[in-house]
Amino acid sequence: MKNTALAFLLLAATSLAFAEGDEFRLIIKDHRFTPSELKVPAGKKVKLLVENQDGTPEEFESHELNREKVIPGGSKATIYVGPLKPGRYPFFGEFNEKTARGVLIAE
Amino acid sequence: MFGAAVIVFRETLEAALLMGIIAAAARSIPGRDRWLVLGLTAGLAGSLVVAALTKSIADLADGAGQEMFNAAVLGIAVLMLGWHNIWMARHGAAMATHARSVVASVEKGRRELSAIAIVIALAVLREGSETVLFLYGLASGGGLTLAGAVAGGALGLIGGIAAGGGIYAGLLRIPVRWLFSVTGTLILLLAAGMAGQMARFLIQADLLPAGITPLWDTSAVLPVDSALGSVLHVLVGYEARPSATQMLFYGCALLAILGGMRWARPARNQTS
Numbered sequence: 001m002k003n004t005a006l007a008f009l010l011l012a013a014t015s016l017a018f019a020e021g022d023e024f025r026l027i028i029k030d031h032r033f034t035p036s037e038l039k040v041p042a043g044k045k046v047k048l049l050v051e052n053q054d055g056t057p058e059e060f061e062s063h064e065l066n067r068e069k070v071i072p073g074g075s076k077a078t079i080y081v082g083p084l085k086p087g088r089y090p091f092f093g094e095f096n097e098k099t100a101r102g103v104l105i106a107e
Numbered sequence: 108m109f110g111a112a113v114i115v116f117r118e119t120l121e122a123a124l125l126m127g128i129i130a131a132a133a134r135s136i137p138g139r140d141r142w143l144v145l146g147l148t149a150g151l152a153g154s155l156v157v158a159a160l161t162k163s164i165a166d167l168a169d170g171a172g173q174e175m176f177n178a179a180v181l182g183i184a185v186l187m188l189g190w191h192n193i194w195m196a197r198h199g200a201a202m203a204t205h206a207r208s209v210v211a212s213v214e215k216g217r218r219e220l221s222a223i224a225i226v227i228a229l230a231v232l233r234e235g236s237e238t239v240l241f242l243y244g245l246a247s248g249g250g251l252t253l254a255g256a257v258a259g260g261a262l263g264l265i266g267g268i269a270a271g272g273g274i275y276a277g278l279l280r281i282p283v284r285w286l287f288s289v290t291g292t293l294i295l296l297l298a299a300g301m302a303g304q305m306a307r308f309l310i311q312a313d314l315l316p317a318g319i320t321p322l323w324d325t326s327a328v329l330p331v332d333s334a335l336g337s338v339l340h341v342l343v344g345y346e347a348r349p350s351a352t353q354m355l356f357y358g359c360a361l362l363a364i365l366g367g368m369r370w371a372r373p374a375r376n377q378t379s
Contacts, residue, residue, distance in 0.1 A: 056244035
């Protein structure tokens with residue numbers, strides 16, 4: 001009985017994890033985000049694929065999204081966000097705050 | 108250069124405040140300084156290693172390596188801080204009344220101090236590796252000359268150390284009778300905040316569900332990136348938009364450590 005419940009829970013958890021397959025790409029180049037405005041669906045979990053094409057590390061950070069992740073030069077990172085309420089969620093690269101700025105728009 | 112100083116200051120602040128509080132909490136345990144320096148040195152050496160391995164760590168566990176690493180580091184720090192507080196609940200009263208030292212046995216003091224050294228090493232490691240990466244990026248990306256990066260870094264570091272020294276000096280002004288209650292409360296909240304951060308990393312890697320997000324939103328009143336907000340973030344784990352899971356971890360860590368402290372407290376008649 002306990003095992004069945006556990007198996008069910010695990011199944012539910014994995015199906016939840018895979019159900020929301022929405023992937024969005026962000027590229028960091030010359031210490032800038034492209035696109036600098038990214039539209040994502042509100043109300044569901046979103047997978048951000050951030051590719052740092054610069055040779056130097058960057059830290060993806062957003063107070064609004066409550067996320068921070070160091071992305072080494074020349075590598076990709078996955079960051080899960082949401083489900084988000086509709087609105088604007090600015091993010092920035094902490095290591096190059098002047099140029100590396102962008103916003104996620106949930107709608 | 109000042110941009111670099113600000114970032115290094117921000118990264119240093121958390122480890123420095125933690126170290127200041129812990130140094131005050133461990134006052135009058137013999138051999139404290141040696142263990143503090145040991146923790147600091149290990150943390151600095153470790154941050155160079157972690158910075159050099161960033162890419163390998165990031166690629167572990169299907170790209171969730173960094174989050175798992177951070178969560179593990181935070182988890183161990185929470186355990187060590189909890190252990191410290193429970194240990195102090197047992198011995199703090201005696202230490203306060205006898206004012207100077209007298210930890211029953213040197214052996215016990217040593218175990219307590221090694222826990223403290225681990226906490227400091229982990230805090231320095233986490234913040235330090237990010238600082239190293241940032242300065243490395245600056246210096247190699249041509250955004251700044253090497254001299255500029257070094258000067259900015261040094262300035263930020265001095266600022267951070269000053270903040271840590273400030274909180275230490277401030278705490279030492281508190282009469283010994285109350286000192287350990289104050290540091291105990293500070294460390295309790297610090298540990299709970301770290302448990303919350305740990306949950307945040309696991310949510311970011313999609314290893315934990317976020318629950319209701321945000322549970323509340325005070326970003327208009329007190330943003331986390333404001334001066335007060337960031338100090339509160341470090342000290343008591345303040346978040347402007349936390350998720351429910353994050354706060355659940357916060358609450359559980361808080362209750363578990365409080366429970367442990369209560370359980371370890373010696374019976375009243377022994378303390379006199």
